[in-house]
Amino acid sequence: MSGNEEERGPVDLVIVGSVGIDDVATPAESRKDLLGGSASYACAAASFFARTGMVGIVGSDFPGDYLSLYRSLGIDTGGLETVEGSTFRWAGVYEDNMIERRTISTELNVFETFSPELPAAYRSAPYLLLGNISPGLQLHVLDQAADVRFTAADTMNLWIDTDRDALMNVISRVDMLTLNDGEARMLTGKWGLRDCARVILDLGPEYVVIKKGEHGAMLFSKDEVFIVPAYPVENVIDPTGAGDMFAGATLGVLAAAGTGAGLAEVKKALFQGAVVASFGVEDFSLEGLRNLAPAQIHERLDALRRMTSMG
Amino acid sequence: MSGNEEERGPVDLVIVGSVGIDDVATPAESRKDLLGGSASYACAAASFFARTGMVGIVGSDFPGDYLSLYRSLGIDTGGLETVEGSTFRWAGVYEDNMIERRTISTELNVFETFSPELPAAYRSAPYLLLGNISPGLQLHVLDQAADVRFTAADTMNLWIDTDRDALMNVISRVDMLTLNDGEARMLTGKWGLRDCARVILDLGPEYVVIKKGEHGAMLFSKDEVFIVPAYPVENVIDPTGAGDMFAGATLGVLAAAGTGAGLAEVKKALFQGAVVASFGVEDFSLEGLRNLAPAQIHERLDALRRMTSMG
Numbered sequence: 001m002s003g004n005e006e007e008r009g010p011v012d013l014v015i016v017g018s019v020g021i022d023d024v025a026t027p028a029e030s031r032k033d034l035l036g037g038s039a040s041y042a043c044a045a046a047s048f049f050a051r052t053g054m055v056g057i058v059g060s061d062f063p064g065d066y067l068s069l070y071r072s073l074g075i076d077t078g079g080l081e082t083v084e085g086s087t088f089r090w091a092g093v094y095e096d097n098m099i100e101r102r103t104i105s106t107e108l109n110v111f112e113t114f115s116p117e118l119p120a121a122y123r124s125a126p127y128l129l130l131g132n133i134s135p136g137l138q139l140h141v142l143d144q145a146a147d148v149r150f151t152a153a154d155t156m157n158l159w160i161d162t163d164r165d166a167l168m169n170v171i172s173r174v175d176m177l178t179l180n181d182g183e184a185r186m187l188t189g190k191w192g193l194r195d196c197a198r199v200i201l202d203l204g205p206e207y208v209v210i211k212k213g214e215h216g217a218m219l220f221s222k223d224e225v226f227i228v229p230a231y232p233v234e235n236v237i238d239p240t241g242a243g244d245m246f247a248g249a250t251l252g253v254l255a256a257a258g259t260g261a262g263l264a265e266v267k268k269a270l271f272q273g274a275v276v277a278s279f280g281v282e283d284f285s286l287e288g289l290r291n292l293a294p295a296q297i298h299e300r301l302d303a304l305r306r307m308t309s310m311g
Numbered sequence: 312m313s314g315n316e317e318e319r320g321p322v323d324l325v326i327v328g329s330v331g332i333d334d335v336a337t338p339a340e341s342r343k344d345l346l347g348g349s350a351s352y353a354c355a356a357a358s359f360f361a362r363t364g365m366v367g368i369v370g371s372d373f374p375g376d377y378l379s380l381y382r383s384l385g386i387d388t389g390g391l392e393t394v395e396g397s398t399f400r401w402a403g404v405y406e407d408n409m410i411e412r413r414t415i416s417t418e419l420n421v422f423e424t425f426s427p428e429l430p431a432a433y434r435s436a437p438y439l440l441l442g443n444i445s446p447g448l449q450l451h452v453l454d455q456a457a458d459v460r461f462t463a464a465d466t467m468n469l470w471i472d473t474d475r476d477a478l479m480n481v482i483s484r485v486d487m488l489t490l491n492d493g494e495a496r497m498l499t500g501k502w503g504l505r506d507c508a509r510v511i512l513d514l515g516p517e518y519v520v521i522k523k524g525e526h527g528a529m530l531f532s533k534d535e536v537f538i539v540p541a542y543p544v545e546n547v548i549d550p551t552g553a554g555d556m557f558a559g560a561t562l563g564v565l566a567a568a569g570t571g572a573g574l575a576e577v578k579k580a581l582f583q584g585a586v587v588a589s590f591g592v593e594d595f596s597l598e599g600l601r602n603l604a605p606a607q608i609h610e611r612l613d614a615l616r617r618m619t620s621m622g
Binding site: 098191192193194195212215216218224225226227229232233234235236264267268271305306307308310311 | 409502503504505506523526527529535536537538540543544545546547575578579582616617618619621622
């Protein structure tokens with residue numbers, strides 16, 4: 001794989017996360033053996049904008065077609081480790097509202113022994129997204145990324161419950177934390193999202209992004225609040241990975257611009273994140289992104305800007 | 312009362328709705344004998360902007376202090392009828408999330424015989440808001456408002472269930488319908504809000520406003536979608552009447568401008584509606600509006616614009 005890397009040059013953005021095979025049931029349809037995982041969704045979204053390297057682990061059963069899909073999406077898989085055994089699997093069912101979901105089963109498999117190592121070519125990447133994996137693994141990656149200029153981390157309720165100290169450590173070392181509204185409340189013990197954000201900002205990050213699913217997201221910095229709208233999708237087919245695509249595209253835009261991550265840049269990037277995620281939820285797995293043309297992203301971005309413009 | 316009316320001149324906006332005495336319990340606090348009802352909230356919000364006349368009914372037990380409060384808020388009470396008996400009463404309890412609520416009791420009392428009649432001075436008012444009362448009563452008011460230029464109606468799940476035909480008739484005769492997301496889904500049998508809006512627009516209104524509580528609202532016309540943000544309140548004390556304040560202020564702004572209700576005007580008015588409602592939920596009953604200064608509204612409006620601006 002290192003030959004491949006060298007051909008393609010260094011990456012601008014490294015994304016660490018899970019790679020999995022998902023069974024997803026929605027009220028309308030059930031699908032089995034889908035490509036999933038936080039790294040898959042985030043890298044696919046980011047690679048529309050920036051040269052993105054994936055750090056993850058798969059088993060020897062991981063379908064070659066999925067590796068091909070990563071590459072056709074432009075993802076650098078130089079940091080994707082393949083080991084003997086089965087790939088991580090997740091199965092879930094969405095309720096009628098397409099928001100709440102029940103996990104039917106989780107098989108960690110090769111993920112259980114995952115210790116993410118950044119290939120040499122990734123260690124100087126200026127942007128880093130720590131997808132939703134255990135805070136211990138996120139810290140291990142942070143220790144290897146000495147030259148990183150901007151790091152974002154995502155998390156979930158599980159780690160708030162089971163590994164709070166390590167998570168607090170992660171939060172203190174990143175520039176941006178993304179999490180959903182319920183998780184923000186759980187982490188801080190506050191109800192109002194501005195209160196939640198204040199507590200998290202005090203832990204260290206420059207930005208907190210609180211995600212609200214179909215209702216968009218809110219960006220908080222010490223001095224500002226920014227309301228990120230969601231693009232109103234006609235028909236949500238599969239919301240799995242929406243938050244990962246949102247974060248991935250956001251970091252991709254920042255990494256591609258390379259002009260730093262001031263508030264104005266972050267706002268623009270979050271709009272792009274919302275748009276890419278809106279395409280992603282219009283089909284299962286990565287299907288909504290696979291044939292997506294940049295012109296479609298621009299068109300929907302313009303539409304979203306009109307929907308939020310007084311003019 | 313008619314003497315009072317003549318002194319104050321004709322009204323720009325007529326609001327018909329319920330006037331009630333509420334018992335409200337939130338996780339933090341319980342309050343009894345509060346001034347409530349859709350007409351109270353909507354008129355209080357509208358009267359910051361336009362000369363607003365209230366059409367409603369109260370019993371002989373209605374506190375004089377509440378009448379004084381209406382007048383101190385600048386509401387014209389020329390259409391508020393007082394009859395022998397008890398005022399409408401409602402009691403409700405909010406869940407921990409301050410969104411879902413349970414109705415503990417409803418006593419219609421004098422509301423049971425309510426037949427809203429517009430005073431002569433109200434019949435030529437150019438703007439009309441049919442607050443949340445039965446669609447039969449809303450139709451009765453529409454029949455009296457021959458010269459109205461712009462009518463908005465609000466509704467609720469109860470009427471969708473029990474009086475659908477009359478409600479459909481109301482919808483076909485108004486310029487704007489406001490309802491919440493759950494009600495839009497219930498009314499149309501669609502899930503996606505754009506689909507819901509399309510069905511409702513086909514019934515006749517030029518605008519549909521779908522309210523999403525703390526997540527703001529969406530405005531739909533035949534050709535456009537506009538995302539109305541909610542102002543992120545630090546601490547919601549009592550969300551009762553939020554939708555009524557939102558609609559009341561919106562209509563008040565339109566009536567005050569008197570420049571018609573094109574899309575640009577409606578967008579601006581909805582922003583003001585969101586801001587006034589945000590003050591309203593920061594205290595029980597009308598307390599959040601009672602001492603509110605126009606400068607505070609402008610300040611929060613500027614803040615909300617900044618929160619949605621890319622600049």
